[in-house]
Amino acid sequence: MPTSAPQPxxxxxxxxxxxxxxxxxxILRAAREHFAQGYEATSVRAxxxxxxxxxxxxxxxxxxxxxxxxxxxxxxxxxDEGVGRVLADDGGTDLGQRLxxxxxxxxxxxxxxxxxxAMLVSAASNEAAATVLREFVRGEVIARxxxxxxxxxxxxxxxxxxxxxxxxxxxxxxxxxPPLCDAPLSDVVGRVGRAVQSHLAG
Amino acid sequence: MPTSAPQPxxxxxxxxxxxxxxxxxxILRAAREHFAQGYEATSVRAxxxxxxxxxxxxxxxxxxxxxxxxxxxxxxxxxDEGVGRVLADDGGTDLGQRLxxxxxxxxxxxxxxxxxxAMLVSAASNEAAATVLREFVRGEVIARxxxxxxxxxxxxxxxxxxxxxxxxxxxxxxxxxPPLCDAPLSDVVGRVGRAVQSHLAG
Numbered sequence: 001m002p003t004s005a006p007q008p009x010x011x012x013x014x015x016x017x018x019x020x021x022x023x024x025x026x027i028l029r030a031a032r033e034h035f036a037q038g039y040e041a042t043s044v045r046a047x048x049x050x051x052x053x054x055x056x057x058x059x060x061x062x063x064x065x066x067x068x069x070x071x072x073x074x075x076x077x078x079x080d081e082g083v084g085r086v087l088a089d090d091g092g093t094d095l096g097q098r099l100x101x102x103x104x105x106x107x108x109x110x111x112x113x114x115x116x117x118a119m120l121v122s123a124a125s126n127e128a129a130a131t132v133l134r135e136f137v138r139g140e141v142i143a144r145x146x147x148x149x150x151x152x153x154x155x156x157x158x159x160x161x162x163x164x165x166x167x168x169x170x171x172x173x174x175x176x177x178p179p180l181c182d183a184p185l186s187d188v189v190g191r192v193g194r195a196v197q198s199h200l201a202g
Numbered sequence: 203m204p205t206s207a208p209q210p211x212x213x214x215x216x217x218x219x220x221x222x223x224x225x226x227x228x229i230l231r232a233a234r235e236h237f238a239q240g241y242e243a244t245s246v247r248a249x250x251x252x253x254x255x256x257x258x259x260x261x262x263x264x265x266x267x268x269x270x271x272x273x274x275x276x277x278x279x280x281x282d283e284g285v286g287r288v289l290a291d292d293g294g295t296d297l298g299q300r301l302x303x304x305x306x307x308x309x310x311x312x313x314x315x316x317x318x319x320a321m322l323v324s325a326a327s328n329e330a331a332a333t334v335l336r337e338f339v340r341g342e343v344i345a346r347x348x349x350x351x352x353x354x355x356x357x358x359x360x361x362x363x364x365x366x367x368x369x370x371x372x373x374x375x376x377x378x379x380p381p382l383c384d385a386p387l388s389d390v391v392g393r394v395g396r397a398v399q400s401h402l403a404g
């Protein structure tokens with residue numbers, strides 16, 4: 001974490017201005033590509049070089065590597081806008097179906113899928129990545145979903161629903177085991193959505 | 203694969219005999235420890251050194267690194283004895299409960315859990331490990347379970363059931379996200395078993 005107040009953004013050789021929305025977007029784009037290669041393999045310095053900014057700007061914006069990873073996850077999962085909208089909309093289909101459709105929609109989009117996949121892989125062998133994943137899943141996802149359902153065990157049921165989503169996505173998109181990896185998306189969403197809904201309904 | 207017929211086992215400096223059941227067990231024990239560090243990080247040569255046998259003996263017994271990995275998985279999952287027994291026993295509880303109890307029992311035993319966990323991690327980033335996982339899960343697990351249930355989509359339902367087991371185990375044992383990682387084993391088996399049974403029942 002920076003100890004001083006934010007300074008005017010540093011300029012680099014190309015004369016690129018730091019600190020505006022485009023710069024933040026450039027850093028996130030570069031970070032997404034780097035983290036897709038794994039958490040350990042990514043450094044703030046390498047992301048700064050790819051985005052053509054000073055590393056101190058990344059520290060200023062995101063606090064460091066963990067904060068940058070969290071920002072990439074936020075961008076992929078969109079817990080506020082995306083998950084929030086799924087939770088708020090109660091018209092037509094049940095919550096299990098809506099969550100499954102939203103989650104698999106994210107996996108179908110490579111730009112959102114790759115950082116999430118990198119997180120799942122990295123967190124299985126790297127404790128720093130596991131800590132980011134744990135805080136993200138608990139704070140941003142389980143807490144929101146758990147608050148929508150009833151019962152003392154609401155968080156446990158929300159987490160089991162999430163474990164079904166993660167397991168099915170791994171088998172379909174990462175391990176690519178037939179027949180799940182070849183089944184039509186709508187069929188998978190329907191089946192997984194029913195399992196998710198069963199957990200949520202308790 | 204060896205092109206000649208099996209030869210009498212080679213002796214190494216310590217005078218250890220090759221080729222008997224103890225030697226095979228020693229190789230598997232060494233392989234289990236090495237593969238727990240990851241598929242890529244493991245070599246036939248290093249396992250041979252740890253087991254104090256000639257590398258050619260591992261090729262003779264297991265065909266090479268992939269075959270050795272498969273043998274370690276067989277030993278952890280025990281698809282013949284373990285899963286076969288779970289499938290055959292229809293007394294008392296339903297298949298979903300029995301499969302969940304068997305699967306989480308495996309994860310509770312570090313000697314069986316570590317190679318399985320290493321496989322899940324390695325297969326997410328290494329195509330050779332993914333191929334072994336894919337063939338193992340399809341050939342040894344999904345085919346057996348799919349054959350026990352009815353319907354044209356039996357294999358897809360068996361795989362979705364497996365995806366629930368894998369997802370819940372990852373969240374509980376690898377990512378260790380509360381409250382699932384702190385919940386009593388019997389509670390987890392009961393809840394996950396019901397989800398597995400729903401998939402199997404269709």
